[in-house]
Amino acid sequence: MAASRESKMPIFSDLGLIKTIEENDDIPLSEDSSDSGDEAVSVKQRRLNRKNVLFNNSFQFEDGNTLPEPKVNVVNYKPKGLSKVSSLDDKILEVRKQKLKKNGKLEGEEEDMSVEEDIDSSEDEDLKMDTVKEKKKKRKRGEEEEVQSEKVQFSESIDTYDEKLTFQEMNLSRPLLKGLSSMEFVKPTPIQAACIPIALLGRDICACAVTGSGKTVAFMLPILERLMYRPKATASTRVLILVPTRELAVQVHTVARKLAQHSNVDICLAAGGLDIKSQEAMLRLGPDIVIATPGRLIDHLHNSVNFTLNSIEILVLDEADRMLDEYFAEQMKEIIRLCARQRQTMLFSATMTETVQELVAVSLKDPVKVFVNQSTEVALGLRQEFIRIRPNREGDREAIVAALVSRNFCDKCIVFIQTKVQAHRMHILLGLLGINVGELHGNLSQAQRLETLKKFKEGLIDVMLATDLASRGLDIEGVKTVINFTMPNTIKHYIHRVGRTARAGKSGRSVTLVGEKERRILKEVVKQAKTPLKTRIIPQDVITKFRNRIAELEEDIKAIQSEQREESQMRAVENKMQKAQNLLDSNTEGQQRGWFQSYKERKMEKAKLRLSERDAKEVKKTRKKLTAEDRVNFELTKSQLYSIRAAKKSHRAKPLKIFSEQTESDKPSGKKKKKRKQTKKLGYEEELADVQTSAVKKFRAGPSYKERKEAAEKKGNKSHSKGNFKSFGRKKKNK
Numbered sequence: 140m141a142a143s144r145e146s147k148m149p150i151f152s153d154l155g156l157i158k159t160i161e162e163n164d165d166i167p168l169s170e171d172s173s174d175s176g177d178e179a180v181s182v183k184q185r186r187l188n189r190k191n192v193l194f195n196n197s198f199q200f201e202d203g204n205t206l207p208e209p210k211v212n213v214v215n216y217k218p219k220g221l222s223k224v225s226s227l228d229d230k231i232l233e234v235r236k237q238k239l240k241k242n243g244k245l246e247g248e249e250e251d252m253s254v255e256e257d258i259d260s261s262e263d264e265d266l267k268m269d270t271v272k273e274k275k276k277k278r279k280r281g282e283e284e285e286v287q288s289e290k291v292q293f294s295e296s297i298d299t300y301d302e303k304l305t306f307q308e309m310n311l312s313r314p315l316l317k318g319l320s321s322m323e324f325v326k327p328t329p330i331q332a333a334c335i336p337i338a339l340l341g342r343d344i345c346a347c348a349v350t351g352s353g354k355t356v357a358f359m360l361p362i363l364e365r366l367m368y369r370p371k372a373t374a375s376t377r378v379l380i381l382v383p384t385r386e387l388a389v390q391v392h393t394v395a396r397k398l399a400q401h402s403n404v405d406i407c408l409a410a411g412g413l414d415i416k417s418q419e420a421m422l423r424l425g426p427d428i429v430i431a432t433p434g435r436l437i438d439h440l441h442n443s444v445n446f447t448l449n450s451i452e453i454l455v456l457d458e459a460d461r462m463l464d465e466y467f468a469e470q471m472k473e474i475i476r477l478c479a480r481q482r483q484t485m486l487f488s489a490t491m492t493e494t495v496q497e498l499v500a501v502s503l504k505d506p507v508k509v510f511v512n513q514s515t516e517v518a519l520g521l522r523q524e525f526i527r528i529r530p531n532r533e534g535d536r537e538a539i540v541a542a543l544v545s546r547n548f549c550d551k552c553i554v555f556i557q558t559k560v561q562a563h564r565m566h567i568l569l570g571l572l573g574i575n576v577g578e579l580h581g582n583l584s585q586a587q588r589l590e591t592l593k594k595f596k597e598g599l600i601d602v603m604l605a606t607d608l609a610s611r612g613l614d615i616e617g618v619k620t621v622i623n624f625t626m627p628n629t630i631k632h633y634i635h636r637v638g639r640t641a642r643a644g645k646s647g648r649s650v651t652l653v654g655e656k657e658r659r660i661l662k663e664v665v666k667q668a669k670t671p672l673k674t675r676i677i678p679q680d681v682i683t684k685f686r687n688r689i690a691e692l693e694e695d696i697k698a699i700q701s702e703q704r705e706e707s708q709m710r711a712v713e714n715k716m717q718k719a720q721n722l723l724d725s726n727t728e729g730q731q732r733g734w735f736q737s738y739k740e741r742k743m744e745k746a747k748l749r750l751s752e753r754d755a756k757e758v759k760k761t762r763k764k765l766t767a768e769d770r771v772n773f774e775l776t777k778s779q780l781y782s783i784r785a786a787k788k789s790h791r792a793k794p795l796k797i798f799s800e801q802t803e804s805d806k807p808s809g810k811k812k813k814k815r816k817q818t819k820k821l822g823y824e825e826e827l828a829d830v831q832t833s834a835v836k837k838f839r840a841g842p843s844y845k846e847r848k849e850a851a852e853k854k855g856n857k858s859h860s861k862g863n864f865k866s867f868g869r870k871k872k873n874k
């Protein structure tokens with residue numbers, strides 16, 4: 140077990156080497172006519188070409204003689220002894236090997252065990268073509284009214300850019316121009332042409348441009364240029380870039396390093412899941428730029444000696460709308476409180492929010508709005524297809540996805556799935572069908588997450604099954620297709636997911652499965668679409684064939700899942716023992732890492748953010764009895780819970796009351812205004828009389844989590860006592 144873990148460790152050392160872009164190859168889309176015949180033929184041809192490459196990887200085949208002879212229709216899959224733990228792909232391969240042997244395939248034929256062996260392409264149904272029709276826009280009476288929330292007053296709004304502007308004309312330093320040319324970037328993209336000159340002036344920016352349009356370079360280049368003129372006598376961290384996921388942090392770090400390769404700017408990655416000690420050592424040296432995920436950054440702020448945000452001059456929130464949503468709310472408040480107030484703030488996203496309630500948290504000063512695209516737009520090169528799922532056919536989704544990835548979209552394909560459990564099941568299922576597949580979600584270790592991503596980038600995995608963890612920001616070269624197992628929760632999720640393809644002016648395709656319950660988001664997509672949408676129809680007999688194949692595999696899937704459960708229980712016991720041993724050895728009792736909330740508060744916050752504890756438990760209880768329909772219903776319920784919460788939130792026009800720095804537009808009006816003014820005045824008087832250092836600090840950076848908690852207790856504020864500060868009656872020992 141330990142050995143298998145160790146074998147994954149070298150991935151960390153590869154971190155700096157993860158590729159973003161190297162080639163500018165176009166991904167040509169099959170023409171409309173190829174929606175039918177050509178697609179099937181070209182897929183067949185591709186399979187033939189890849190036959191010898193597909194299943195080689197690192198798999199070792201055991202001696203066929205040692206395998207038990209199956210007696211029943213389903214393969215007798217016997218879990219190995221717990222001492223012999225194999226990877227999921229090994230388990231899948233072993234089952235497939237036994238199946239082939241049982242079906243009378245000769246030994247030594249294993250190298251040919253690619254997808255066509257199982258899903259026999261010689262059968263007529265496989266070559267049957269899907270029908271693709273153009274989706275007509277229907278303008279209905281009484282279309283849903285958009286919720287109008289209060290918007291930020293921008294001091295300037297820019298939606299055009301100078302098409303002729305070159306990087307040379309932007310007055311960038313030579314080392315940066317050299318960096319750009321090493322990356323083979325000749326011309327700025329629209330968002331770069333619009334943003335870079337303004338960012339160089341030190342203005343606060345709120346920027347929106349379509350996915351894959353080069354936003355990373357749009358904020359990184361002016362940052363590097365400004366750092367070229369920094370005083371070099373003392374090292375300090377001047378720039379903080381926050382991103383929502385670890386994988387995105389690694390990617391932004393790679394881009395920054397490439398751009399800065401000819402300069403002497405120091406860049407440090409402080410993302411979760413990676414070695415904390417080496418990060419601490421680097422942060423102590425005061426790197427110019429820190430690229431971080433919020434949780435790990437707070438950990439460093441509370442536990443790393445000499446690391447503060449006092450000298451931050453530029454703060455960037457990439458995927459800003461995500462960073463400012465409720466999931467990160469408490470952490471962002473804590474980070475922004477600790478940041479120097481005199482700073483430039485830049486917000487970037489493809490679905491940028493303009494509403495006061497979200498942006499107030501970052502206290503923008505005379506911000507410039509740079510919207511090159513509307514925040515609901517998808518890339519022009521994206522071809523959007525939809526597959527209708529009829530109410531009584533919900534159980535067909537797994538079969539449809541299996542058909543799509545084995546017949547039509549065999550490589551460079553990402554399948555987005557709502558839950559981690561279903562993504563894992565699909566890994567086993569598609570693996571057993573002979574598809575070269577990998578999974579990416581939060582239930583995996585960081586090493587496993589990075590390994591999947593690396594393999595997918597390098598083409599060692601054809602189909603990546605991912606949750607929304609991979610939906611934002613990831614720039615994987617040459618992704619041809621994005622498939623949505625269910626319609627994403629919100630239009631924003633949809634835009635980010637399908638934005639993993641058709642990047643940087645290239646073309647790509649998305650295929651979304653839409654049931655009756657998901658038509659609301661589909662209507663929004665149709666309403667926003669600038670190019671015609673398509674409906675794809677897969678012949679029913681093809682679906683039936685895949686459904687039957689999956690039913691045959693059900694016992695094998697269960698056997699693999701139960702072996703994995705046993706192994707993970709063993710691993711959990713082992714980890715606990717190891718932890719206890721470590722405590723005994725190092726005698727580190729009481730030296731826990733600090734955090735701005737107590738353990739219980741943090742747990743409560745997480746519980747509050749969870750969509751529904753009950754659903755997950757119910758599924759666990761009834762796991763054995765679940766049908767394909769049940770599984771899909773669970774996916775849909777999860778998705779609906781999320782969108783209900785998002786909808787409720789957008790109706791609530793409450794600004795986040797965090798900081799004293801309010802813009803004019805934040806200020807309440809009418810009766811409410813009077814009431815608030817009164818309470819504010821009282822607070823102000825109290826604060827004026829307070830000369831403690833902590834009170835002075837508060838004016839500089841806003842109240843801390845502890846102060847807000849105490850204030851809520853004092854006021855007996857109902858909203859607080861129901862929410863974040865519910866259990867704060869007792870004093871906590873640990874911080």
Ligand SMILES: Nc1ncnc2c1ncn2[C@@H]1O[C@H](COP(=O)(O)OP(=O)(O)OP(=O)(O)O)[C@@H](O)[C@H]1O
Pocket residue numbers: 159160323324325326327328331348349350351352353354355356488489611612613614638642643
């Ligand atoms: N000036 C340029 N010329 C050519 N390619 C570029 C240029 N700038 C960026 N790119 C490439 O465009 C791709 C997309 O860039 P990036 O990941 O920054 O997009 P994004 O707008 O941040 O996307 P998302 O909204 O999904 O996060 C990358 O592969 C990047 O290398």
